[in-house]
Amino acid sequence: MESGKWDEKYRATDRLWSVKPNLFVADRLSHAKPGVGLDLASGEGRNAIWLSELGWSMTAVDFSEIAVERGRAVSDTVGFVVADVLTWEPSITFDLVLIAYLHLSEDLLGPVVEKACAWLEPDGEIFMIGHDRSNIEEGHGGPQVPEILWDVELIRSWLRRLTVIEAQVVRRPVDTDEGVVFARDTLVRARVSGRRGPV
Numbered sequence: 001m002e003s004g005k006w007d008e009k010y011r012a013t014d015r016l017w018s019v020k021p022n023l024f025v026a027d028r029l030s031h032a033k034p035g036v037g038l039d040l041a042s043g044e045g046r047n048a049i050w051l052s053e054l055g056w057s058m059t060a061v062d063f064s065e066i067a068v069e070r071g072r073a074v075s076d077t078v079g080f081v082v083a084d085v086l087t088w089e090p091s092i093t094f095d096l097v098l099i100a101y102l103h104l105s106e107d108l109l110g111p112v113v114e115k116a117c118a119w120l121e122p123d124g125e126i127f128m129i130g131h132d133r134s135n136i137e138e139g140h141g142g143p144q145v146p147e148i149l150w151d152v153e154l155i156r157s158w159l160r161r162l163t164v165i166e167a168q169v170v171r172r173p174v175d176t177d178e179g180v181v182f183a184r185d186t187l188v189r190a191r192v193s194g195r196r197g198p199v
């Protein structure tokens with residue numbers, strides 16, 4: 001989806017995503033040692049803002065001006081950037097790169113992930129959370145287009161020389177009028193093994 005369409009989606013509501021960080025981001029990273037982090041396709045910045053409150057020095061990139069304006073209105077600590085993640089390049093390296101719910105076809109997402117891995121410091125981590133392909137049949141909500149949904153093995157194949165810490169489908173509780181239902185997310189975390197350089 002183009003940036004203009006995302007702007008429309010954001011304009012249609014006061015707040016598109018939750019203020020709170022993603023459940024798995026909060027669970028896995030709340031005790032991580034703060035460092036320099038990047039949130040790619042950060043939306044309104046819920047995860048980047050939460051990490052910056054924990055002491056992380058965060059850059060957050062999204063191509064929706066509306067989403068970024070909202071992030072900037074909440075945090076003057078996160079360095080928000082309006083840019084397309086397909087072409088944006090940082091001038092620094094990171095201890096953490098987070099990609100949350102960025103749904104692109106695999107020929108577009110793969111190169112973004114591979115580039116992001118090359119921006120990691122030694123011991124740096126890439127943290128990916130997104131709607132799993134099985135969510136269409138077995139989960140709840142999210143895009144209903146299999147070609148842009150995530151798959152653990154596909155994502156692992158882009159991480160090459162990184163050490164995978166965690167790679168699984170996880171169940172995320174969602175409150176609905178009918179009670180709590182479970183969405184299915186792909187969660188993949190991988191780390192550079194104390195070595196700088198292209199991966």
Ligand SMILES: C[S@@+](CC[C@H](N)C(=O)[O-])C[C@H]1O[C@@H](n2cnc3c(N)ncnc32)[C@H](O)[C@@H]1O
Pocket residue numbers: 001003006017022040041042043044045046047061062063064067083084085086099100101102103
């Ligand atoms: C589902 S939202 C997730 C936002 C955020 N990561 C979160 O978890 O709250 C997807 C975001 O990806 C952004 N996005 C999609 N394609 C992008 C691209 N090529 N470059 C930058 N941002 C992009 C959209 O603007 C939107 O904010």
